[in-house]
């Protein structure tokens with residue numbers, strides 16, 4: 247029985263990322279409407295349309311678990327700064343954000359991600375200057391137009407510099423207003439259940455920009471509305487010192503006190519974790535968004551990802567905001583995750599397949615999505631199709647490992663819910679030249 251028009255993608259290497267890590271050297275994927283009907287090799291099923299893969303590699307669409315799309319407007323600033331210095335320089339610039347600029351920024355960031363094989367994007371937006379409305383709606387509109395899934399978040403900051411926090415007082419909000427706005431956005435935008443194109447998460451910014459009370463109230467609201475919770479955590483040694491001075495404990499202990507170590511929470515970075523912290527993450531089901539390039543760019547360190555995976559902690563990948571990883575390329579981040587794991591733990595610390603798993607299945611589990619992240623019957627038809635006949639893969643008999651070692655790449659085709667949103671390496675629903683041009687106009691207002 248079929249649900250709609252069937253399409254058979256045939257004649258390529260299929261990397262399913264199912265529990266067993268099944269791959270088909272010469273295989274096919276049958277898409278029926280918005281979902282995957284079957285995956286296999288050998289005898290091929292009938293279909294309305296056949297797409298020749300010509301030796302390409304098919305992976306699940308990548309899942310980005312941490313980003314700040316608005317930061318495409320402010321790349322290459324504070325070039326040699328640590329996190330706190332970088333933030334202090336950029337907060338006043340970011341205070342110029344409005345819905346029009348957010349839309350231009352989101353189109354650019356989402357287009358970059360789509361062209362790097364990403365089908366689902368989490369975005370953490372936490373800068374809400376007073377009186378500027380429609381920021382989240384603007385990025386959701388951009389995602390709908392380009393055809394990718396988005397998990398947007400209503401972030402927040404309520405601990406200004408005069409109360410011992412890091413952000414300037416004019417960028418912090420009142421607790422009640424934050425919670426009311428989060429609830430309004432959830433009821434307007436959040437789609438529960440499989441196949442969701444738009445979801446909302448609750449995401450107070452960090453221990454150094456949010457009060458403990460807002461962290462607790464945010465968790466209570468998210469649990470009442472059945473939304474996921476997200477924040478930044480343990481990114482730098484300076485954050486640890488700040489936490490010890492202000493809260494009298496290290497970041498992970500602080501989060502635990504606030505009821506934030508739980509299976510509905512994932513945290514970005516987690517660079518500075520002790521063995522005991524990792525055990526607490528594992529025991530509570532708390533997830534991690536690993537952002538290796540951003541951590542290197544800000545000189546923050548390298549997260550202990552091998553130890554997290556060995557402890558069965560949920561780990562996904564994030565490009566992080568474009569002001570600290572100027573390149574929004576998620577497959578590039580797959581390679582980066584492999585390299586930093588090996589830099590920390592030696593050549594066996596992470597395989598190419600492990601790295602792809604982080605960027606696909608791992609990301610889906612972090613976002614608590616069991617409908618995406620692998621190529622299996624019944625899952626959403628989110629496919630990234632990678633050519634292997636270019637210069638850089640010559641001589642690579644193992645096309646799958648070769649793809650990781652030679653990244654980044656522009657994806658050849660990207661399928662989201664059965665619909666192609668990238669074809670022949672170009673956006674189907676938008677013109678990337680026009681997006682870049684409009685973005686440059688919007689970015690002028692953010693010039694240093």
Ligand SMILES: [Zn+2]
Pocket residue numbers: 312313314370478514566567
């Ligand atoms: Zn971030």
